[in-house]
Amino acid sequence: MERSTRQRSAIRSAIERAQRPLSPLEVLAAAQAEVPALGLATVYRNLKLLVDAQEVAPVTLPGDSPRYEAAHLKHHHHFQCTACERVYDVHQCPGNLARMAPPGFTVERHELTLYGRCATCLETA
Amino acid sequence: MERSTRQRSAIRSAIERAQRPLSPLEVLAAAQAEVPALGLATVYRNLKLLVDAQEVAPVTLPGDSPRYEAAHLKHHHHFQCTACERVYDVHQCPGNLARMAPPGFTVERHELTLYGRCATCLETA
DNA sequence: ATAGATGCAAAGAGTTTGCATAGGT
DNA sequence: ACCTATGCAAACTCTTTGCATCTAT
Numbered sequence: 001m002e003r004s005t006r007q008r009s010a011i012r013s014a015i016e017r018a019q020r021p022l023s024p025l026e027v028l029a030a031a032q033a034e035v036p037a038l039g040l041a042t043v044y045r046n047l048k049l050l051v052d053a054q055e056v057a058p059v060t061l062p063g064d065s066p067r068y069e070a071a072h073l074k075h076h077h078h079f080q081c082t083a084c085e086r087v088y089d090v091h092q093c094p095g096n097l098a099r100m101a102p103p104g105f106t107v108e109r110h111e112l113t114l115y116g117r118c119a120t121c122l123e124t125a
Numbered sequence: 126m127e128r129s130t131r132q133r134s135a136i137r138s139a140i141e142r143a144q145r146p147l148s149p150l151e152v153l154a155a156a157q158a159e160v161p162a163l164g165l166a167t168v169y170r171n172l173k174l175l176v177d178a179q180e181v182a183p184v185t186l187p188g189d190s191p192r193y194e195a196a197h198l199k200h201h202h203h204f205q206c207t208a209c210e211r212v213y214d215v216h217q218c219p220g221n222l223a224r225m226a227p228p229g230f231t232v233e234r235h236e237l238t239l240y241g242r243c244a245t246c247l248e249t250a
Numbered sequence: 251a252t253a254g255a256t257g258c259a260a261a262g263a264g265t266t267t268g269c270a271t272a273g274g275t
Numbered sequence: 276a277c278c279t280a281t282g283c284a285a286a287c288t289c290t291t292t293g294c295a296t297c298t299a300t
Contacts, residue, residue, distance in 0.1 A: 003254060003299050024290085039257045044290065046255095062236045063185030065289070079226055088227060094219040097239060101204055102213060104244030111187050111238045114222060119229030128274050128279060149265085164282045169265065171280095190264075 001049045010034035011046045012055065021059040021067035021078070021087050061087065061113050077111070081118035083125075090114060126174045135159035136171045137180065145212065146184040146192035186212065186238055202236070206243040208250075215239060 001008075014030035015022060022030065028043045047068055050056035057071040061080060067087055077090040090112075098107040117125075126133075139155035140147060147155065153168045172193055175181035182196040186203060202215040215237075223232040242250075 060188030063191050090225050092225040100217040107239050107241040109240050113236045114232050115234045116232040
């Protein structure tokens with residue numbers, strides 16, 4: 001990642017602006033507002049570079065392909081709407097999960113995903 | 126799912142026998158011991174039917190495609206060892222997670238995965 | 251001028267579907 | 276005999292890669 005290109009800036013700022021993790025296609029759509037000719041392969045290549053550079057963090061939800069968000073956010077979890085499939089950040093954390101592990105195990109980190117309906121989908125229904 | 130076929134029995138019993146969740150390819154390999162000509166498409170079709178019939182439950186770990194296990198196990202979570210990658214069941218649950226969702230959202234279910242070192246790997250180290 | 255970055259299209263990997271046929275009832 | 280379930284292959288989706296071209300340095 002040696003050069004500063006219009007495409008890379010557009011991808012970076014699309015992720016920065018988003019209030020939630022974006023899928024590669026969502027990144028493409030958002031960044032094309034700035035660079036219409038942007039290709040999906042470029043999005044994938046830059047996501048990989050930005051993750052390696054720790055500017056962007058991959059969000060891996062159970063059974064779903066990765067989404068991407070800014071890496072500077074502190075510890076949080078995710079909520080996925082079962083209707084529209086969008087993913088939202090959840091800033092609370094149940095904490096103290098270490099004691100849930102079987103005896104003799106140590107817990108380093110955890111992932112929690114809530115599933116349900118988001119406010120938008122509940123209003124529409 | 127109206128008929129009882131050799132293929133379906135082989136798939137069902139492969140999952141019943143396994144001590145861990147199996148990927149579609151692992152199901153295929155295990156069931157081909159019984160029905161060598163079994164095709165992967167039949168595995169996918171039957172996994173879908175068995176999940177719908179609640180005989181089999183999909184196990185979705187973050188960043189991994191679904192695996193399948195017998196459905197008779199009750200609500201539980203998973204612990205994945207970061208050293209040996211094995212997955213263990215965790216029978217406790219933090220509960221009361223609904224209040225973590227943003228206002229106006231409803232929570233239907235949740236998935237929790239703990240990551241750390243299992244007792245076996247800690248002893249070896 | 252050089253070589254990294256891009257866009258397109260083709261190639262892979264995993265999953266689903268169309269269709270003719272086998273086989274459970 | 277009927278019609279579900281199967282096997283094969285093609286189609287589909289998502290992601291990666293090859294290659295010619297563009298462009299930041």
